[in-house]
Amino acid sequence: MIEAKEIAFAYRNSRKVLADISFTLGGGSFLALLGNNGAGKSTLLKCLNHILEPDQGVISVCGQDVKSLKRRKIAQTMAFVAQQNDVGQMTVFDTVLMGRKPYITINPSQEDLDITQNVIDRMELSDFALRYVDELSGGELQKVVIARALAQQPRVLLLDEPTSSLDLYNQHEVMRIAGEIAREDHILVIVVIHDINLALRYCDRFLFVKDGTVFAYGDSSVIRDETISAVYGVNATVREIDGNKIVFVDSLPTKPDMKQTWPQE
């Protein structure tokens, strides 16, 4: 489904954010991108979708080099949900309909409207489909922007910290929906997330980014005490309770390398 080979990227007049990232992932997986602040997780997500052009390396989606695809075609294959969601004064329906933009030439077809309505129904947004998005709560808004991404009918869904500003209920709700999308639609979902326990509960693959490279990648077995300590600079214990792994932070003996504060786009 997606293959990243030796991806490197540096912002203009800055050090390398990504030095050498390689991984392969198939459809139906739910991958958590983990690492400390400034590790390059969001940058990697943007490189995958070609929102940022990597300085070197190749990204292939469904066997096609992303670099060779037109932006419209990329948008038909991959959907991106940004960390900050500026929304205009538009209704929920119109916002979700915008996900059909890569398919619309002049006016939306009946098929575009039907797909939009289907996504709205699936995300349980029907009750406020004609409400303006700037009147919604943070959790509702997050569902709307994920719905917009789903209306793109992507093979890969990229979520940049979708839970960062949500309350506990909505954090779980968003992750549950993302996991459901991965399983039921056989879509590859990649999420940038800071809460490892939330990731452990819903994701099936984990990729730790450190110093611009892949530090650890695999299933939940990669989440170990030493991995957490090395990546985040904290003493942590990973315990298994009722068959579920849970990370406990014991102490903060080492300070994370604060020099790694890369500039964001």
Added chain:
Amino acid sequence: MGEKTAMLHRGTGAYAGYIRKKVLLIIILAVVMLFIALISIASGSSELGLGEVVAALMGKGGQQTRMIVFNIRLPRVVTAVVAGIGLAAVGCVLQSILKNPLASASTLGVSQGAAFGAAFSIIVLGTGTQSQTLDGITISNPYLISVCAFAGSILSTMVILGLSRIKRVTPESMVLTGVALSSLFSGGTALLQYFADDVKVSAVVFWTYGNLGATSWREILIMSLVVMLALIYFSLNRWNYNALQSGESTAKGLGVNVESIQIVNMVVCAVTASTIVSYIGIINFIGLIAPHLVRRLIGSDYRYLLPASALMGAILLLLSDTVSRLIAAPIILPIGAITSFLGAPLFLYLIFKGVKRR
């Protein structure tokens, strides 16, 4: 019919009803614009009835009435409609591509660039000999002034675009560059005026006031053509403007070529605004106010916001022109001053109340 299909039809049916309301609002704005245009044609030193105006427009009625309508009032009203539509559409588009609710043609330095070009033409090239007419002051060579004003206003945009070729320029830095260039052009105009004689200075001041009554049918045709082509281009990009409202990354994720859309739109906006300003002088605030007024009624979906803003721009400029002609008749007040008078309170309102729809 299954329950799911029925739900689907209910949902899209409700949406269709909601869209009909927006279209109805646009139709109402068009009717209001036509009505104000008729009132504007009827208003003036020789008062005409609406029936007389309609008859004259249909080629009936007296010779004198037809002469007043076709030679004096109609060119002025059509100029106001075309310029209002053009300036408001440009403002509406710039607010999206620059992601700045206070963007308008002036943001790119178009107005100040045009004023500098006009001042250069009047003072340096000597087109500023003025003569008194019944209508106020006219300038001896308006064509050369228009050419210079166009060159001045387009120069500002070219500088911004040139900088964006050297360095990746963000919408914020484009706005700031426009502000800096505006200041530069204002300084240049002030220097030219400082070394000019009284006649030329008053000619420059008169030009910068704006004048809807000096355009010929040929000039109106050129303006209309430019505005129409710009509207076609803008309307083809309406989905891009919608996407850009959600931020650059999201817009790219939705398939928008953000950089090229920003640059091409800036060129189209600059050419449109420059053409209008070069013929009628500086008209401030129409491009800023019109989109904000209708945004509160219709939301920020550019499929409807764009035509509604354009119509609102025409309505505001027609109203401003009618007020400027009637409020101190027989003296015609400068149109630029009237539009600024309308715009300044709204500007303050935006600062203190924000731009959110209620």
